[in-house]
Amino acid sequence: MIQIKNLHARVEDKEILKGINLEIGAGEVHAIMGPNGSGKSTLSSVIAGREDYEVTQGQVYFDGEDLLDLDPEERAHKGIFLSFQYPVEIPGVTVSNFIKTAINESRKARGQEPMEAREMLAKMREKTALLEMDKSYLSRSLNEGFSGGEKKRNEIFQMAMLEPKLAILDETDSGLDIDALRIVAGGVNKLRNENNAIVVITHYQRLLDYIEPDFVHVLYNGRIVKSGTKELALELEEKGYDWIKAENA
Amino acid sequence: MSDEILDEITSSDYKYGFTTDIESDTVPPGLSEEVIRMISAKKNEPEWMLEWRLDAYKTWLTMEEPEWANVNYPKPDFQAISYYSAPKRKPELESLDEVDPELLRTFERLGISLDEQKRLSGVAMDVVVDSISVATTFKKTLAERGIIFCSMSEAIQEHPELVRKYLGTVVPKRDNFYAALNSAVFTDGSFCYIPKGVRCPMELSTYFRINEAGTGQFERTLLVAEEGSYVSYLEGCTAPQRDENQLHAAVVELIALDHAEIKYSTVQNWYPGDAEGKGGVFNFVTKRGICEHSAKISWTQVETGSAVTWKYPSCILKGDNSIGEFYSVAVTNKYQQADTGTKMIHLGKNTKSTIISKGISAGHSQNSYRGLVRVGARAENARNFSQCDSLLMGDLCGAHTFPYIEAQHATAQIEHEATTSKIGEDQIFYCNQRGIGTEEAIALIVNGYCKEVLNQLPMEFAVEAQKLLEVSLEGSVG
Numbered sequence: 001m002i003q004i005k006n007l008h009a010r011v012e013d014k015e016i017l018k019g020i021n022l023e024i025g026a027g028e029v030h031a032i033m034g035p036n037g038s039g040k041s042t043l044s045s046v047i048a049g050r051e052d053y054e055v056t057q058g059q060v061y062f063d064g065e066d067l068l069d070l071d072p073e074e075r076a077h078k079g080i081f082l083s084f085q086y087p088v089e090i091p092g093v094t095v096s097n098f099i100k101t102a103i104n105e106s107r108k109a110r111g112q113e114p115m116e117a118r119e120m121l122a123k124m125r126e127k128t129a130l131l132e133m134d135k136s137y138l139s140r141s142l143n144e145g146f147s148g149g150e151k152k153r154n155e156i157f158q159m160a161m162l163e164p165k166l167a168i169l170d171e172t173d174s175g176l177d178i179d180a181l182r183i184v185a186g187g188v189n190k191l192r193n194e195n196n197a198i199v200v201i202t203h204y205q206r207l208l209d210y211i212e213p214d215f216v217h218v219l220y221n222g223r224i225v226k227s228g229t230k231e232l233a234l235e236l237e238e239k240g241y242d243w244i245k246a247e248n249a
Numbered sequence: 250m251s252d253e254i255l256d257e258i259t260s261s262d263y264k265y266g267f268t269t270d271i272e273s274d275t276v277p278p279g280l281s282e283e284v285i286r287m288i289s290a291k292k293n294e295p296e297w298m299l300e301w302r303l304d305a306y307k308t309w310l311t312m313e314e315p316e317w318a319n320v321n322y323p324k325p326d327f328q329a330i331s332y333y334s335a336p337k338r339k340p341e342l343e344s345l346d347e348v349d350p351e352l353l354r355t356f357e358r359l360g361i362s363l364d365e366q367k368r369l370s371g372v373a374m375d376v377v378v379d380s381i382s383v384a385t386t387f388k389k390t391l392a393e394r395g396i397i398f399c400s401m402s403e404a405i406q407e408h409p410e411l412v413r414k415y416l417g418t419v420v421p422k423r424d425n426f427y428a429a430l431n432s433a434v435f436t437d438g439s440f441c442y443i444p445k446g447v448r449c450p451m452e453l454s455t456y457f458r459i460n461e462a463g464t465g466q467f468e469r470t471l472l473v474a475e476e477g478s479y480v481s482y483l484e485g486c487t488a489p490q491r492d493e494n495q496l497h498a499a500v501v502e503l504i505a506l507d508h509a510e511i512k513y514s515t516v517q518n519w520y521p522g523d524a525e526g527k528g529g530v531f532n533f534v535t536k537r538g539i540c541e542h543s544a545k546i547s548w549t550q551v552e553t554g555s556a557v558t559w560k561y562p563s564c565i566l567k568g569d570n571s572i573g574e575f576y577s578v579a580v581t582n583k584y585q586q587a588d589t590g591t592k593m594i595h596l597g598k599n600t601k602s603t604i605i606s607k608g609i610s611a612g613h614s615q616n617s618y619r620g621l622v623r624v625g626a627r628a629e630n631a632r633n634f635s636q637c638d639s640l641l642m643g644d645l646c647g648a649h650t651f652p653y654i655e656a657q658h659a660t661a662q663i664e665h666e667a668t669t670s671k672i673g674e675d676q677i678f679y680c681n682q683r684g685i686g687t688e689e690a691i692a693l694i695v696n697g698y699c700k701e702v703l704n705q706l707p708m709e710f711a712v713e714a715q716k717l718l719e720v721s722l723e724g725s726v727g
Contacts, residue, residue: 048682051674076684088679092697101693102683109684141697158683 001026001197002047002067002166007058009046016042018222019058024166027194031208031233032201034219035241040201041085043219044168048082049075062166076102077109079165083155083172089143095154096124096138099161106162127160131187148175156187167191168199173207185210205237220244276333282306285433288333292402292436295409305422305432312426318588319617319649322531322557325496332434332467390450396480397442398453401469404440411442415473419502419537419565427498427533427559431467435500438469443478443509452707454483468499474509474544483710485516495520495530497555503538503546507568510545511538514706515562516714518721519554526584526613529556536560537592540600542568548591549576549705551714553721556585561619563592566600566628573602576702578714580721581614581646590620590651595631595661604635607699610646611722617649624661632662639669640698642691642722692719 002024009017016039024030034040046053047060049072060067062078070078090098104114115123128135131153143151152172159167169188173181188211192198200211208216208230216233218226220241225248226232236244276287285306289299314324391398397408404412422432443449474480484501497519505511513536522529532555538546548562564573575591593602602622610616616639624631639648650667672694680690695718696703703711 050678071686072678072681073684073686076682082682084679084682088673088675090676090679090694090697092700093693098683098693101689102680102685105686105689106684162683 001063003059003061004047005059005061007043007046007060008056009042009053010056011042011053015056016053016222017046020219020222020224022217022224024197024199026165026197028215029192029198029200029211029213031213031216031230032199032219032224033203033216033233033236035245036203038219039222040219041170044082044170044199044201047075047168048072048080073105074109076162076164077106081159081162081164081167083152083159083167083169085170085174087143087146087151087155089141089146091141091144093142094139095142095157098142099124099158102158103161123161127157130160130190131157132183133157149177149180152176153180153184153187156184160187160191163191164196166197166199168201170201171203172200173202173204181207182210205233208233218244220248276331278331279328280306280330280332280434284332288434288436291333292405294405297409297413298405301417301422302433305429306434308423309426309429309433312423312429314426318559318619319615319651320557320559320586320588322586325531327430330496333436394447394450395444396447396449397440399440401435401438401440401471404471408440408442411473412440412471415502415504416469416471417502419504419539420500420535425535428500428535431469431498431500431535435467435469438471438499440470441472441480441482443474443480445475446477447475448478449480452481452483452710454485466495466497466499468497468501470499470501471504472502472511472513473504474506474511476506477508478506479510481512481514481707483514483516483707485518485710485713496533497530498533499535501534501536501562503536505538505540505544505546505571507542508544509541510547512547513538513549513562514710515548515550515552516706516710516717517550517552517554518717520556521554521581521583521585522556524583526556529585530554531556532558532560534558534560536562537565538563538573539565540568540571540573542597543570544568545572545574547572547574547576547705549574549702550578550589551699551702551706551717552577552579552587552589553582553717555587558585558587558589560587560589561591563594564602565594565596566602566631567596568600569597570599571597572600574705575602575604575606575620576705577606578609578699578702578718579607579616579618580609580718581611581616582721583612583614585612585614587615588617588619590618592621593623593633595622595624595628595633598627598629598631600628600631602631602633604633604637605701606635606637607702608637608639608648609642609695609698609722610639610648611642613645615647615649617651619651619653621653621655622663623654624656624658624663626657628658628661630660630662631658633664635663635665637665637667638698639667640695641669641671691722695719695722 004020004022007017007020032040042053055068067075100120107114124138133153152175176184213230216228216230217224225244276284285302289302420428422429441453472482503511503513519530540546546564552558562575566573573593579587579589581587591604604620606618608616608618618637622633637650641648648669652665654663656663676694677687677690696715703714706714
């Protein structure tokens with residue numbers, strides 16, 4: 001589904017990604033772990049198309065198409081979704097209005113008619129139930145006054161509504177208490193299927209107890225220095241990142 | 250990205266810039282007693298009206314243009330303006346078929362088909378084109394309830410006792426420089442009278458247009474709501490693109506008698522000038538309402554046009570328990586300058602006022618909020634809440650807030666909140682990532698920001714205002 005080849009990227013003059021190679025197929029769940037500053041969030045931002053990051057080398061293909069040529073919204077229309085580590089607030093714009101706009105903009109880009117109001121409403125009901133959210137969420141201003149946990153849940157709600165092919169969850173577990181974590185992870189698991197792929201970016205093994213990855217990669221100093229299966233995450237948890245740092249010193 | 254946003258904003262053209270070819274009957278430029286007599290004679294006015302105008306003119310001659318507003322512009326040459334212009338054909342219209350087809354096409358281009366308005370929205374419109382009303386609709390329905398909704402000229406002819414009783418009672422002739430000028434030379438406008446206890450069954454709406462090159466437009470609006478009555482009045486306007494500055498100095502007076510309620514909504518979109526700040530309408534307006542016992546006046550405005558705006562819709566809360574509200578969205582772009590706000594004058598006991606002001610500045614524009622809350626010595630338990638927010642787009646524009654508070658009673662409760670924010674790239678990227686392009690994202694964010702004000706507008710007007718905001722900031726995308 002997505003192929004990342006020798007990807008280098010920098011912010012201003014600082015090179016952060018130093019040659020990432022990664023291939024993710026449909027139906028797979030990949031976890032990317034690593035210490036602070038290793039480049040995890042940069043990788044997700046580059047895939048989503050954030051402008052502050054300059055790609056200096058390498059390619060990213062999504063379903064065979066060069067992703068780096070596309071605007072962020074075009075990438076979204078193709079089915080790339082990023083669950084933000086720090087979702088922004090948009091005062092006065094309700095969750096339902098926002099997601100309705102998002103869905104219909106994607107449909108427009110694909111040459112489809114806007115979704116019927118009734119269908120939209122039914123879908124919103126279904127997905128709020130999936131994430132055990134109260135319906136009153138829908139009429140609140142997007143992320144305004146939301147607790148950390150509510151913001152993350154709202155991200156996964158949007159993912160459920162948009163049904164992306166590739167979802168990148170950037171530290172979705174941070175700021176979640178254990179109950180919220182279970183609900184959010186449960187929602188993600190229900191959205192998993194053989195046609196989509198999920199990338200879970202996290203510091204901790206904790207989330208991976210709930211969302212079981214097929215592959216685990218360790219990112220350190222802008223490169224993937226270790227890849228393995230879910231056992232790798234357990235090993236990391238046990239030995240700590242010093243182990244990786246020592247090996248790559 | 251923000252530079253590109255600015256570039257595109259400043260290069261986005263005024264969509265409604267075109268003029269209509271209608272034969273006009275124009276008085277030669279210049280202002281003198283002679284010209285005022287001519288206007289009055291052309292309009293066949295009674296002697297008292299002429300005297301009133303002449304008195305205002307004499308007052309005006311002794312006054313100077315105000316300098317205190319936070320705006321800079323070349324002072325208009327009052328001798329270069331033509332003070333009267335009316336379409337040559339002055340039809341007494343029974344139906345739209347009799348309206349000048351050229352004029353109808355103009356409305357169509359503005360997306361304001363009278364036909365559609367009539368059929369779909371049930372809005373009665375008194376259309377003012379170059380100072381003279383050419384079509385009034387739904388008069389019958391209104392007349393059945395005793396409601397008078399007509400042009401000012403007609404009101405002077407048909408209801409002189411009402412006009413004489415109320416004209417200039419809220420905005421006196423000598424109130425300010427532009428009010429005095431307006432009193433001397435106003436050519437037309439709207440008059441509305443709601444009888445005691447009557448709830449006006451439809452939104453009353455007027456579309457204003459300036460259509461004659463070099464013709465200043467001096468509208469005079471007088472709205473009287475008798476005891477216990479209710480009316481919602483909509484005013485909206487667009488002007489054709491012009492090179493020279495066009496002066497607009499309107500006066501609006503609202504009178505809400507005991508327990509009456511007036512809701513006055515404005516969507517204003519006059520030509521703001523080109524990308525270099527050339528041309529554009531000067532909009533110097535005096536709008537004021539007076540509330541008697543338990544009456545309520547609510548001003549809602551969405552201001553996107555004009556090169557220079559100077560406008561403070563105000564409420565005099567004279568009666569006990571009366572309520573004043575002001576909801577405003579003011580957008581400035583390119584080289585536009587706006588100095589706008591409100592005055593809430595609390596005189597009666599238990600009077601309440603609310604001010605919600607949302608400024609949006611883009612391009613090289615300057616956007617100022619100026620508001621006065623005054624609590625008089627007898628205004629026991631007066632309350633005010635003010636919220637003034639500013640949204641900045643880019644680094645070249647300015648937002649200013651000048652709140653004045655004068656409280657002469659110890660029980661007064663006055664709250665003022667103010668915020669300044671920028672549309673963040675983070676917000677835009679977030680929307681982009683969800684598939685929403687930058688242009689739509691800005692529209693979404695701006696509409697969200699203005700929501701408290703847009704919610705005050707009647708439904709069909711709110712949709713129009715939303716569109717207008719989008720058009721005004723269109724191209725504001727990287």
